[in-house]
Amino acid sequence: MQTRLKTIAKRVMGESLYHQLGAAYRRIHSVFRYGVKSRLKLIGIAHLTDKFDEHHSFAGWSYLDIYEKYFERFRNQKVSILEIGVRDGASLRTWKAYFRKGNVYGIDIDPRCKAFEEKRIHIEIGSQDDGDFLANCFGADKRFDIIIDDGSHVNRMTLASFEHLFDRRLNSGGIYIIEDLGCSYEKLQTDHHVLEVWPGMKYNDPGQTFDNDRKDMDDFFLEKIRKLDHRTGNVLSIHFWAMTCIIIKI
Numbered sequence: 244m245q246t247r248l249k250t251i252a253k254r255v256m257g258e259s260l261y262h263q264l265g266a267a268y269r270r271i272h273s274v275f276r277y278g279v280k281s282r283l284k285l286i287g288i289a290h291l292t293d294k295f296d297e298h299h300s301f302a303g304w305s306y307l308d309i310y311e312k313y314f315e316r317f318r319n320q321k322v323s324i325l326e327i328g329v330r331d332g333a334s335l336r337t338w339k340a341y342f343r344k345g346n347v348y349g350i351d352i353d354p355r356c357k358a359f360e361e362k363r364i365h366i367e368i369g370s371q372d373d374g375d376f377l378a379n380c381f382g383a384d385k386r387f388d389i390i391i392d393d394g395s396h397v398n399r400m401t402l403a404s405f406e407h408l409f410d411r412r413l414n415s416g417g418i419y420i421i422e423d424l425g426c427s428y429e430k431l432q433t434d435h436h437v438l439e440v441w442p443g444m445k446y447n448d449p450g451q452t453f454d455n456d457r458k459d460m461d462d463f464f465l466e467k468i469r470k471l472d473h474r475t476g477n478v479l480s481i482h483f484w485a486m487t488c489i490i491i492k493i
């Protein structure tokens with residue numbers, strides 16, 4: 244019944260309006276259901292990011308409530324924050340408002356994202372699995388205090404970004420966040436048609452696979468944990484929250 248109603252609503256409104264109204268509903272619903280327990284969430288609401296909606300919350304904790312615990316120490320500093328995945332720029336504007344002295348950097352494969360540049364928001368266009376691009380974006384000497392991966396959510400790309408960015412471009416004491424880990428279990432193309440449905444995904448090479456095998460992420464995390472237990476490597480801690488993971492660099 245519910246699926247039928249959704250199909251009818253989509254047909255009457257059109258796909259785009261249907262999704263916009265759905266996104267607005269999820270944000271409003273989250274505010275009424277969970278309230279506003281962090282300054283970062285309040286700022287996120289004002290900038291209409293989806294990082295606090297019901298798809299990005301669990302047990303009353305949205306991504307923004309979690310991140311504020313880690314971001315607070317940088318709040319009044321000249322922080323540099325890089326996010327993979329810009330879409331409409333809502334999250335970049337949220338970081339800009341929260342870090343009043345900070346600079347925000349975004350990368351995205353979709354060339355239309357360049358339009359969301361503004362003062363203290365810098366955007367470059369390229370793919371998160373392109374090593375040359377990741378080595379040189381915003382100048383090869385540039386280092387970041389916080390890196391967030393909210394890009395394709397395709398495991399092989401998530402891992403390529405980490406491999407290129409964590410050692411070389413994240414400052415000591417910095418924070419690396421991998422979002423939406425629920426996707427890492429999914430056959431994103433076979434079951435969810437992400438190349439056609441998710442914004443910007445069509446710019447990826449369709450000849451590659453977009454189906455995830457969670458084992459790839461498990462192997463990656465287990466190797467990091469193994470190193471931690473042997474007191475080697477440059478990871479200080481890995482904190483798992485629902486769907487998001489926060490890795491602190493030594």
Ligand SMILES: C[S@@+](CC[C@H](N)C(=O)[O-])C[C@H]1O[C@@H](n2cnc3c(N)ncnc32)[C@H](O)[C@@H]1O
Nearest residue numbers: 328329330334351352353370371393394395443
């Ligand atoms: C979930 S959206 C980002 C949303 C944004 N961070 C926010 O919270 O407002 C994912 C973005 O990843 C981008 N993307 C997809 N494949 C990519 C790739 N290979 N490299 C970089 N960006 C990619 C898409 O174009 C899309 O804009």
